[in-house]
Amino acid sequence: MTSVDSTRGEEVVPGPSTGTTEPGTPSSTFIIKIAGACNLNCTYCYVYNLGDTTYESRPKVMSKAVAGAALDRIFEYARSNDLPYVGLALHGGEPTLVGKRWMAWFLDEVARRASGGPLATLSVQTNGTELDGDWLDIFAEHKVSIGISIDGPEAWHDQFRVNHAGRGSYRKVRQAIELLAADPRGLPWGTLTVANPDYPGTRIFSHLAELGVRNMDFLWPDHHHDMRPPWPAGALSRYYIELFDAWLDAMNPDIKIRWFATVIEMLLGSTPRIDAIGLQSIAEVVVEADGSLEPLDVLRVCSNGMTQMGLNVTRNSIDELRSTRLFSQGLRSAELLPADCLECPVLNVCGGGYLPHRWGNGRGFRNPSVHSGELRRTIEHIRDRVAAEFAAASARD
Incomplete structure (x- = not known):
């Protein structure tokens, strides 16, 4: 299940920065949905459970032909715009469902295409239930940063992040985190948690720190004016304020909460590094498992089918996506x-x-x-x- 950004920075922690863009500035972050299926059925998932049904027509796994076409389009676009790097964020569904052979093939294809530039930075956002030592070897070989979705201690996590039989996933996720924390290679990895004021963020922070997590993010939940938050006014800010104070008071420079670190940097004059805050354009390009070219995938929470543009990597270019009305609105969101x-x-x-x-x-x-x-x-x-x-x-x- 994808949490980020979502972007949201659909963004892995740590991972490539989306950067700040102006209308017309090229896109540099590409979210590739290599799997259309997921082995979990998280209650708040914007892909499957918040009203959008486009997943029903997607293949369980992206075909190699579509994956190759996606990489061709991305690197063609990057070179035509003289981009020094592209950020490739592998999402789903659950991206590990493609299998280890498919993943190794895909990462080799990325390396082959990137050999003449631009540099490709790679990240994967996973629910962690399938991770083992062999997966870590694949990601280490190709320098892939890893994001794990976890919503806190077992009793809380398992209320929302369940499989299709309704059983919780915490124990497998914890095993994945412990595996990463113990890995001697120092792989870049971190966790994503969706904020929920019913469960104290301070307790979740402490729990993650005890598990050895050093890079965390707490995502603002996906609601909008036609699907309003269920909590009373002030509940979310109380959650984040208490969490921020706990993090700051811990005085541990080794532990980073990305959203807080980004806000502090911006207060000190820096530009935003994630797409969820700041006066910036939304310029991410999404490639769905069937090859569909779409704007930011979290937009599907707004209306069923909103992100469908009728474009596909097998026949359309990145520039054609960027010229659509919805993508243009993202580029000019501040206006x-x-x-x-x-x-x-x-x-x-x-x-x-x-x-x-x-x-x-x-x-x-x-x-x-x-x-x-x-x-x-x-x-x-x-x-x-x-x-x-x-x-x-x-x-x-």
Whole structure:
């Protein structure tokens, strides 16, 4: 099951930065859905369980012909735009369902195509249930960073991340995390957790740290104005504020929570490194298991079939996708912000919120995020705490 970004930075932790783009700036991150099937049936999954049914027509595994065509399109586009690198994020469904031979073949194909440039950075987002030593050998050989989806201790995780028989997946996921934590090669890896205020983020943070996780991210849940969050106002910001304080108070520089680290960097003047916050374009390209070329896949939570453009890597180019109306809206997402957002003191960090979370009210994306109040309270708290920490450090000096 894909969590990121989602992007969301559909993004693996750690993984290639999406960077900041302006309309017309080439895309550099490509999300490749190498598997259309998943061995889990997570209750909140935006691919299978939030109203979009396009998965029903996808193959369980991307064919080699389609995979080869996808790589041809990506590297053709990258070279025509003089890109120094491309980020290839392998998603599903569950990407390990393609099998080890298929994965090794695909990664070899990437290496062959990238031999003359541009550089290809590789990541995989997995539910972890199939990971073993052989998988780690494959990913280590090809320098693939690994993201594991986990929602906390067993009792909490297993309420949401279940298989098709309704049984929890925690024990297998924990085994995968312990395998990664013990691997002597120092593979780049981390975890993704979907925030849920019903379960304290501070407890989840402590649990992950005890398991040896050093790179974490906590994703804002996928809701919008036509599918509003079920929690009372203030619950999400309380979750994130308490989590941030626990992380900061732990004073452990080896543990990183990506969303918090990104917000701090932006408060200090840096550009965003993930697509969920900041005044930036949404420029990711998605290749589905059947070869369909689509915009950001999380947009499917907004409306059934929204991301279907009728394009395919076997006959269409990346530029044709970028010229579609929906992709263009992502490239110009900041231009769609309402006046309230433009007057907000944390606009440069919040950016109005993640584009899928802005949908609804008959206004399309011309809304602030459905989480806007929660985002503002969280960012202002982080700003104030960081400022206080700097002031205290200066006083000590």
